[in-house]
Amino acid sequence: xxxxxxxxxxxxxxxxxxxxxxxxxxxxxxxxxxxxxxxxxxxxxxxxxxxxxxxxxxxxxxxxxxxxxxxxxxxxxxxxxxxxxxxxxxxxxxxxxxxxxxxxxxxxxxxxxxxxxxxxxxxxx
Amino acid sequence: xxxxxxxxxxxxxxxxxxxxxxxxxxxxxxxxxxxxxxxxxxxxxxxxxxxxxxxxxxxxxxxxxxxxxxxxxxxxxxxxxxxxxxxxxxxxxxxxxxxxxxxxxxxxxxxxxxxxxxxxxxxxx
DNA sequence: TCGAACCCTCACATCGATGTGAGGGTCAAC
DNA sequence: GTTGACCCTCACATCGATGTGAGGGTTCGA
Numbered sequence: 669x670x671x672x673x674x675x676x677x678x679x680x681x682x683x684x685x686x687x688x689x690x691x692x693x694x695x696x697x698x699x700x701x702x703x704x705x706x707x708x709x710x711x712x713x714x715x716x717x718x719x720x721x722x723x724x725x726x727x728x729x730x731x732x733x734x735x736x737x738x739x740x741x742x743x744x745x746x747x748x749x750x751x752x753x754x755x756x757x758x759x760x761x762x763x764x765x766x767x768x769x770x771x772x773x774x775x776x777x778x779x780x781x782x783x784x785x786x787x788x789x790x791x792x793x
Numbered sequence: 794x795x796x797x798x799x800x801x802x803x804x805x806x807x808x809x810x811x812x813x814x815x816x817x818x819x820x821x822x823x824x825x826x827x828x829x830x831x832x833x834x835x836x837x838x839x840x841x842x843x844x845x846x847x848x849x850x851x852x853x854x855x856x857x858x859x860x861x862x863x864x865x866x867x868x869x870x871x872x873x874x875x876x877x878x879x880x881x882x883x884x885x886x887x888x889x890x891x892x893x894x895x896x897x898x899x900x901x902x903x904x905x906x907x908x909x910x911x912x913x914x915x916x917x918x
Numbered sequence: 919t920c921g922a923a924c925c926c927t928c929a930c931a932t933c934g935a936t937g938t939g940a941g942g943g944t945c946a947a948c
Numbered sequence: 949g950t951t952g953a954c955c956c957t958c959a960c961a962t963c964g965a966t967g968t969g970a971g972g973g974t975t976c977g978a
Contacts, residue, residue: 682925724849776861777881852934919978922978925972929970932968933966938959943957947951
């Protein structure tokens with residue numbers, strides 16, 4: 669598929685798809701005429717990237733961890749340098765901190781929503 | 794305490810503490826001489842703000858949800874308008890999406906780290 | 919063959935979160 | 949009463965993610 673379709677299917681402006689490519693997050697083939705050519709796998713890939721960006725990770729980090737998240741990842745074992753593993757562990761820890769923070773605050777919001785709806789019910793009955 | 798101490802204890806540049814105040818996330822008292830004056834509760838508050846910012850929430854949203862997260866929150870019931878509750882639910886959903894995305898990717902990283910360390914062990918034995 | 923709907927590459931603009939520093943007050947200790 | 953370590957308020961700079969559009973090629977159907 670070309671960039672327009674990928675853009676629609678991932679709900680992502682073309683501008684950003686080109687930007688992600690420029691940042692090295694995705695690598696599209698080119699048709700003879702120069703158009704970018706994508707296959708199905710890019711749909712998930714782009715959504716994953718967007719999710720991570722939305723969760724606060726910068727493209728620089730996403731670029732580093734993306735290769736480890738591919739499904740048949742056995743192929744990538746050899747290129748695991750010690751520094752890279754350290755980075756990976758460090759980012760995992762940061763993600764855990766983020767997750768904990770989000771869960772704590774989500775639970776507090778939930779609690780608040782529950783309390784308010786309880787109050788409303790009590791008031792309206 | 795004054796801004797310098799809060800800055801050290803939260804590991805946050807003074808500049809940002811002033812910025813958070815400007816954005817309406819915290820409201821410091823002022824000493825007669827104009828210095829900002831903080832009490833203990835600001836330490837947690839600032840760390841919570843930083844966590845949420847790091848997790849990808851903009852100050853505008855943080856400002857909206859912070860009041861609901863205070864501990865003796867009973868006081869805040871009356872100001873819960875329907876639009877505000879809708880916003881809150883919407884943000885909770887977004888946070889859930891973020892959490893799921895982070896957990897998925899963290900698990901994949903963990904899996905990769907496990908696999909690599911397993912390989913190394915196998916290779917080194 | 920013309921126009922619509924794609925695509926391309928720049929390049930400049932915006933926006934939010936930060937960095938940095940100038941210019942200037944407060945206050946305690948020496 | 950001067951010095952050093954605080955604090956203040958601007959205000960401009962930077963950085964990453966994104967918006968927008970100019971200028972121009974490709975493809976395809978009317």
